[in-house]
Amino acid sequence: xxxxxxxxxxxxxxxxxxxxxxxxxxxxxxxxxxxxxxxxxxxxxxxxxxxxxxxxxxxxxxxxxxxxxxxxxxxxxxxxxxxxxxxxxxxxxxxxxxxxxxxxxxxxxxxxxxxxxxxxxxxxxxxxxxx
Amino acid sequence: xxxxxxxxxxxxxxxxxxxxxxxxxxxxxxxxxxxxxxxxxxxxxxxxxxxxxxxxxxxxxxxxxxxxxxxxxxxxxxxxxxxxxxxxxxxxxxxxxxxxxxxxxxxxxxxxxxxxxxxxxxxxxxxxxxxxxxxxxxxxxxxxxxxxxxxxxxxxxxxxxxxxxxxxxxxxxxxxxxxxxxxxxxxxxxxxxxxxxxxxxxxx
Numbered sequence: 001x002x003x004x005x006x007x008x009x010x011x012x013x014x015x016x017x018x019x020x021x022x023x024x025x026x027x028x029x030x031x032x033x034x035x036x037x038x039x040x041x042x043x044x045x046x047x048x049x050x051x052x053x054x055x056x057x058x059x060x061x062x063x064x065x066x067x068x069x070x071x072x073x074x075x076x077x078x079x080x081x082x083x084x085x086x087x088x089x090x091x092x093x094x095x096x097x098x099x100x101x102x103x104x105x106x107x108x109x110x111x112x113x114x115x116x117x118x119x120x121x122x123x124x125x126x127x128x129x130x131x
Numbered sequence: 132x133x134x135x136x137x138x139x140x141x142x143x144x145x146x147x148x149x150x151x152x153x154x155x156x157x158x159x160x161x162x163x164x165x166x167x168x169x170x171x172x173x174x175x176x177x178x179x180x181x182x183x184x185x186x187x188x189x190x191x192x193x194x195x196x197x198x199x200x201x202x203x204x205x206x207x208x209x210x211x212x213x214x215x216x217x218x219x220x221x222x223x224x225x226x227x228x229x230x231x232x233x234x235x236x237x238x239x240x241x242x243x244x245x246x247x248x249x250x251x252x253x254x255x256x257x258x259x260x261x262x263x264x265x266x267x268x269x270x271x272x273x274x275x276x277x278x279x280x281x282x283x284x285x286x287x288x289x290x291x292x293x294x295x296x297x298x299x300x301x302x303x304x305x306x307x308x309x310x311x312x313x314x315x316x317x318x319x320x321x322x323x324x325x326x327x328x329x330x331x332x333x334x335x
Contacts, residue, residue: 035207078226084234086241091220091319094228102225114226118217122234122317124241 011108013062013076017069019108020078020101020115024067027097029088033066034081034120075113076105083121090119140166150174218258218283220320230318232256239287242313246306248294250333257286285314285323292331303327 024030061070066081078101084090094117102112138146142164149161149170161167188194215232222228236254243251287310293299307325314322 086238086317089315089319090230090234090317091228095221098226098228112225114224116226117228119220119228119230119234121231122237 011071011076011110013060013069013071016071016076016078016105016108016110017062017064017067019104020069020080021064021067023101023104024080024082024097027093027100029085029090029093030097031083031085031121031123031125034083035065071110072113075111076108077113077115078105079116079118081118081120083123084119086122086124090122094119140164140170142166144170146170146174150178153178218256220283220318235285235314235318238313238317239289239310241317242309243289243291243306245309246302248297248302248335249306250292252290252292252330254290255288257288259284283320283323285320287314287323287325288328289325290328290330292333293329294335295332296335299329303329 021033024033060072061068068079070077080097080101082094082097084093097117098115101115105112105115140146140149142160144160144164144167149167152158153171153174157167157171161171217229217231218235220228220230235256239254239256240251243249289306289310291303291306293302307327310325311322314320
């Protein structure tokens with residue numbers, strides 16, 4: 001007799017958001033994630049303020065500074081607000097982030113959906129992280 | 132027969148209506164009706180208690196946000212305002228890429244700092260986004276320079292102050308070239324049309 005295998009870890013929107021944020025920050029040319037007022041308010045009181053900002057929204061969106069993730073019907077959608085290094089081409093950086101985030105999401109077993117990137121700032125700061 | 136859920140007094144008056152008109156003088160009926168008068172008295176007590184609690188919360192130091200929280204919210208809000216509108220650069224089935232006007236503007240200002248004798252001032256960017264460009268294809272020559280993602284068509288309106296004594300046409304041409312190279316290199320889209328206005332001279 002063999003034990004029933006345990007099901008794997010439940011993938012939450014928070015986990016996807018964390019994965020996306022980490023992946024973005026590891027991508028060459030990304031300086032940081034940029035908090036927005038919506039994300040900041042959501043952090044102060046996720047449930048109440050989420051409802052305030054999106055009345056009736058109960059879709060399990062997780063928002064933190066500069067990242068929002070939603071899992072719907074087994075598909076994960078991500079929005080990232082980033083600041084990029086002026087030494088890199090912002091659009092190229094964004095596309096690299098998009099591709100890497102989708103790859104990482106697919107490794108979790110969840111289907112990667114839209115990964116929307118917004119470049120909120122471009123600043124002259126040299127890249128320090130080793131590639 | 133429809134059932135009515137509105138709570139009413141025995142005289143038929145709606146309690147909600149009495150509550151809504153509590154701050155107004157009683158109507159002729161309410162002035163004579165015992166039930167209405169009793170209801171008004173009780174609801175006034177409730178109204179006072181509500182007002183008192185609301186006022187108490189407003190002035191309760193324990194319920195005031197810490198100064199750091201308020202400042203942090205305002206910092207983020209100010210940054211959000213500075214970033215201005217978002218411009219769609221690219222859209223595929225995998226998602227969209229947008230850029231804030233502030234980020235684009237910072238590329239332009241940074242390019243301007245490399246030209247001696249020029250101080251950049253106000254920079255406005257009008258755009259025809261990538262989505263619009265796809266529907267109404269036009270490709271004005273303007274000052275487009277490099278072959279990158281077609282993206283949106285930009286109309287850059289930069290106002291500058293020039294140092295007295297410089298060759299303004301030549302310097303402005305150099306500035307336009309610099310911006311025309313900086314946008315494709317920094318953002319990855321064509322520079323579009325670059326309008327430069329020298330609005331002031333300054334002494335070196």
